[in-house]
Amino acid sequence: MSNQSSLRPSWAIRITALLLLAASAFTTTTTAVAAPPSGDPILIGVSGPLTGQNAQYGAQWKAGFDLALDEINSHNGINGRPLNYVFEDSQSDPRQSITIAQKFVNDPRILIELGDFSSPASMAASPIYQHAGLVQLGFTNSHPDFTKGGDYIWSPSVSQADVQPLLADLAVKTLGLKRIAVLYLNTDWGRTSKDVFVKAANERGAQVVAAEGYQSAEKDFRATLVRVSAANPDGIVLISYYSDGAQIARQARTSGINLPIAAASSVYSPKFLELGGEAVNGVATNTSFFPGESGPEVQSFVKRFEAKYHREPDAFNAYAYDAVIIAAYALRAGGPDRKAVRDALPKLHDIPSVVFGKATFDPATRRVIGVKNINVVVKNDKWALLESKATVAQK
Numbered sequence: 475m476s477n478q479s480s481l482r483p484s485w486a487i488r489i490t491a492l493l494l495l496a497a498s499a500f501t502t503t504t505t506a507v508a509a510p511p512s513g514d515p516i517l518i519g520v521s522g523p524l525t526g527q528n529a530q531y532g533a534q535w536k537a538g539f540d541l542a543l544d545e546i547n548s549h550n551g552i553n554g555r556p557l558n559y560v561f562e563d564s565q566s567d568p569r570q571s572i573t574i575a576q577k578f579v580n581d582p583r584i585l586i587e588l589g590d591f592s593s594p595a596s597m598a599a600s601p602i603y604q605h606a607g608l609v610q611l612g613f614t615n616s617h618p619d620f621t622k623g624g625d626y627i628w629s630p631s632v633s634q635a636d637v638q639p640l641l642a643d644l645a646v647k648t649l650g651l652k653r654i655a656v657l658y659l660n661t662d663w664g665r666t667s668k669d670v671f672v673k674a675a676n677e678r679g680a681q682v683v684a685a686e687g688y689q690s691a692e693k694d695f696r697a698t699l700v701r702v703s704a705a706n707p708d709g710i711v712l713i714s715y716y717s718d719g720a721q722i723a724r725q726a727r728t729s730g731i732n733l734p735i736a737a738a739s740s741v742y743s744p745k746f747l748e749l750g751g752e753a754v755n756g757v758a759t760n761t762s763f764f765p766g767e768s769g770p771e772v773q774s775f776v777k778r779f780e781a782k783y784h785r786e787p788d789a790f791n792a793y794a795y796d797a798v799i800i801a802a803y804a805l806r807a808g809g810p811d812r813k814a815v816r817d818a819l820p821k822l823h824d825i826p827s828v829v830f831g832k833a834t835f836d837p838a839t840r841r842v843i844g845v846k847n848i849n850v851v852v853k854n855d856k857w858a859l860l861e862s863k864a865t866v867a868q869k
Contacts, residue, residue, distance in 0.1 A: 511556040516555050516810065517583045518557070518584070519559070521564045521575065521595075522589040529565075532591070534788060535591075538795035542795045546802050552802060562574040564589070571589075572599050575602040578608065584608070585805060585812055585815055588612075592661070593612070596615045597662070600624065600627050603626055607626060608626060609627075609816050613796070614790070616629075616634045616663070618634055626816055628840040630793075630842045632841070632842075633839075633841060634666060638671040638738075639670070644760055644849055645680070647678065649758065651680055651736075653707045654707055655703075655707035655733075656713065657688065657712050659687070659688065659714055660688055660689055667738065668713050684704075684707060686701060699729055699731055710733050711736050714741060720754060723750050724754075743789075746852075755852050755854070756853075758849065758851040759849075760847050762830075765788070769831070771827070779791060804819050
């Protein structure tokens with residue numbers, strides 16, 4: 475790895491070209507040198523939810539993974555070997571993610587791990603990956619402490635230390651909220667996110683008049699909503715996943731609480747619309763990917779995703795796609811050696827990325843440098859760009 479060109483395999487040139495909508499300029503030269511990959515596959519281990527209340531996220535991941543694998547394996551795989559993944563269902567439960575981690579570290583075929591979905595599930599397993607020397611790429615893990623677990627713990631996800639101030643901007647500056655009630659998932663991720671949000675909202679001149687935590691298995695939020703309503707808020711902020719966020723919105727509307735709602739980016743999912751129905755119209759959030767963006771990287775990805783799946787991609791499809799591309803770059807540079815894969819990550823620069831355009835890790839934080847933010851709102855039962863305060867104000 476003496477120079478930058480050694481970190482850019484033929485399939486990477488192809489993907490860069492695709493992301494820049496210039497694939498035609500590279501097709502002839504890339505195809506000419508590419509050969510079908512053969513031999514034993516290079517394996518990625520994936521720990522995430524395929525069943526349970528967060529199963530939709532796992533389904534979204536698989537779609538992104540498979541699109542990335544199609545493109546990589548159609549252009550010589552990883553140094554001539556096919557790339558594949560083993561997906562173990564954790565239900566995003568820390569107890570199960572620990573068991574999966576023990577299984578993965580004991581399988582020498584697995585050279586890098588992706589997941590888990592939730593920060594608590596990932597962080598429970600991090601000591602196992604760190605001790606064994608297997609990179610854990612927690613691509614949806616935004617807890618500020620996640621990458622502090624060691625030099626084998628990396629994440630292209632933006633930290634909640636950066637994300638929650640953006641949610642505060644949305645709630646206070648865009649929606650104009652001054653008295654905010656916060657409902658948050660009572661996990662380490664939820665509590666940490668709530669604390670960062672409250673501080674950021676106060677700094678922007680708003681007051682958090684109520685903050686109520688709830689358990690992940692909770693289904694009836696009516697008593698909680700009554701309590702926060704008694705504090706006379708002018709809006710609600712949800713630090714939730716799609717399933718609980720949709721239920722809270724539905725129960726708020728049926729209880730006659732028609733305040734504006736802003737939510738953490740984790741609700742940005744088609745399932746949130748399906749579960750919430752008309753009740754989630756007007757709910758605003760922010761995201762780092764939206765298929766309506768005009769950028770060439772995004773529009774190229776959208777076209778390729780729609781060609782394969784006949785539907786628009788969402789943020790979690792894009793996150794998963796990017797994660798496999800990052801893993802493939804590290805595997806190509808490091809070869810079939812776990813430590814070499816870890817050593818490659820800080821040396822990679824400008825990895826083609828749907829979310830970031832080009833992704834480079836900060837070696838100190840082991841997160842991708844830069845923050846991207848797009849405000850969106852549910853409008854007429856669909857996600858749309860948030861254009862003005864009037865779009866969501868529903869008092």
